[in-house]
Amino acid sequence: MLALLGRRGLGELPLTEGARRLVEEFERRILDRQTPDYRKNIHTLTILVHWLGAENAILERDVHDLASCSATLAAKPVCQFLRSHGLLIDDPDRRQDVNLAWIQAAISARPDPLASEVRAWVTLLRSRGRREGEVRDYRSVRRYLAHIEPVLTAWTAVGVTTLREITTDHIEAAVADLSGRDRQKVAVSLRSLFKAIKRERMVFRDPTRHLSVGDLRRYRSLCPAISWSDCWTRPRSRSAVWSSLWWPSTRCPVRSFVPS
Structure with a gap:
């Protein structure tokens, strides 16, 4: 049917009054009427409204199917025009x-x-969007996946075919050479990944359970060397003990120290 209509001239396509007005408006919108594309666009819209009418929305698929029948027809400008009138179903x-x-x-x-x-x-x-009932957009999901794409590539390269094979050593190696924001992004995505598939019972253990999101090595390098035994064995007041566990310029928390 589409192929037969595509071979018919404009004079062979009678239009209703509404369809004729729609085609005339489309003609007025096209500034350069001397180009071959002008005739393609008018011909395409004329066939569509002759065939389907101008009162109901037209499937975008039908527009492209029609345009594919002949080199004398075009789809994109017609779709844009119909969409602007609410007459296109994407x-x-x-x-x-x-x-x-x-x-x-x-x-x-x-x-x-x-x-x-x-x-x-x-x-x-x-x-899981930001609000209950919302979906997260694919742009955000892509960012999560992009953060660990190099990690997944490295694991695949050494023969890993399932995340059940991943151990804590794999996780630590994945973030070993990273710091700052780069480490945080990878750590957050890895934790999210394993938490999700453990919930779906696709793995039995979560190797990221003890993975810290921040870079604790940075804090340790900024904090003074001190051991827990040293803190509690010296005869000092309680306030002095707690003061020794904080570095004033960085406010490094107690948890960043490793007991001796």
Whole structure:
């Protein structure tokens, strides 16, 4: 049907009054009427409103299917015009989020069952927006995945095919050379990943359970060397003991010290 209509001239396509007004408005919007594209656009819209009418919304898929029937037809400007009038039903397959496409490609590059485990995490992230009942946008989900993409690549390169194989040593090695914000991003994403798949019972243990988000090595380098036994064996007042556990310029917490 579409192919037959595509071969018919404008004079062979009678229009209703509403359809004719719509085509005339489209003509007025197109400034350069001497180009071949002008005729393509008018011809395409004329066929559509002759076939489907001007009262009901038209599927975007139908516009592109029609344009594919002949080189004398065009789709994009017609879709834009119909959308501006609320007369186009968008095709979700043509509106795929670029971030979703990146996520799908990144997951597909992983072997199973690791790919399935990461996909389950992404699904859970997607379902948890900032407010109850909201979904998280794919841009945010992509950021989480991008933070650990190099880690997943490194694990895959050494033969890891499932996150069940990952141990605490793997996790520590993944963040060993990182510091500051870079370490924090990777640590947060890894903890989120393993917490999610443990909840889904895809792994039995969480190797990130004791992974700190901050970089404690930085605090240790700034704090004075002191041991717990040294604090409590010296005959000092309680306030003096607590003062010795804090570095005034950095306000380093007690938990950053390692007992001797």
